[in-house]
Amino acid sequence: MSGTAIPPNDDSAERIERRWAMVAVAIVVIMVVMAVIGGVHQAVMPQSHVETADPRRLHLGGEFIESNLGSTVEPDGSVTVRAIGQQYSFTPDCILAPAGVPVTFRMTSADVIHGFLITDTNINLMLVPGYISTITARFDTPGERHMPCHEFCGVGHEGMWARVKIIDKAEFDRMAADRRRLSCVE
Ligand code: CUA
Numbered sequence: 295m296s297g298t299a300i301p302p303n304d305d306s307a308e309r310i311e312r313r314w315a316m317v318a319v320a321i322v323v324i325m326v327v328m329a330v331i332g333g334v335h336q337a338v339m340p341q342s343h344v345e346t347a348d349p350r351r352l353h354l355g356g357e358f359i360e361s362n363l364g365s366t367v368e369p370d371g372s373v374t375v376r377a378i379g380q381q382y383s384f385t386p387d388c389i390l391a392p393a394g395v396p397v398t399f400r401m402t403s404a405d406v407i408h409g410f411l412i413t414d415t416n417i418n419l420m421l422v423p424g425y426i427s428t429i430t431a432r433f434d435t436p437g438e439r440h441m442p443c444h445e446f447c448g449v450g451h452e453g454m455w456a457r458v459k460i461i462d463k464a465e466f467d468r469m470a471a472d473r474r475r476l477s478c479v480e
Contacts, residue, residue, distance in 0.1 A: 345426040347402045352378060357426075358402060364475035365390050365397075367467070372396040372430075379408035379421040379443065382450030386477035388457045389441065391433060392466035398430040409444030412458050420445060433460040 352358040358378055364386050365375045372395055378385045379401065391397045401410055403421040410427065411418040414437075419427045443454035459478045469476055 345428070346424055347426050349402070349404050349423040352402065352404050357400070360385070362475065364477040365466075365470075366475055367470045372398060373466075375399045377401050377456075378404050379410065379454075380404035381406065381448050382443075382454040384441065384443075384454070384456035386456070386479045388459060388478035388480070390459050390461065390466070390469075390476045390478045392463040393433045393436045393460050394463050396430050396432050398428060401427045406447050407445050408447050408454070409442075411442065411444050413440045413442075415439065418444075436460045436462055 347356070347358060353360060358376060363376050363378065365373055367373055373391055375389055375391060375397060377389060377399070380403065399410075399417070399419075401419070401421050402425065403423040405423060407423070408421040409419075410421050412431075415431060415433070417429055417431050419429055421427055437460055439458040439460065441456040441458050443451060445451075447454065457478070466476070
């Protein structure tokens with residue numbers, strides 16, 4: 295047995311490495327292409343509706359006048375919460391919502407950019423002066439969550455937060471029966 299042995303394949307490891315390097319480069323290329331397509335698509339097709347609210351006139355009338363803030367039951371049984379962020383608080387600073395039904399938040403800022411998030415949920419938006427931020431969520435269980443401002447907005451930023459109280463739907467409906475707007479501000 296001589297002369298016919300197959301020479302050991304010394305460059306097989308190199309070939310495998312080169313193949314994996316190509317896979318890694320391909321993944322990067324795919325991600326860059328996805329980012330470019332996503333960015334271009336968003337730039338050429340803006341959101342279907344951008345709602346605006348003049349931050350200088352929120353308190354004078356319209357949707358965000360003080361008497362219209364808080365939680366309200368819509369004809370379809372869902373709940374709408376309207377609130378304002380301003381340096382350095384939210385109004386109302388205790389938001390009441392029922393568990394188990396869709397809750398739509400409509401928020402805006404009266405001055406600078408604030409952050410709006412509710413702990414233990416994936417609710418996380420920016421409140422930009424001039425624009426209305428909306429998000430719909432459903433809270434599964436009653437309980438108290440916190441709502442800290444998460445965008446640095448000035449010296450009082452770290453003290454800017456509100457509470458969100460999620461209560462039983464039946465209890466919420468009872469309270470909503472004789473009041474137009476609900477909150478848990480004491
Ligand atoms: Cu408002 Cu930070």
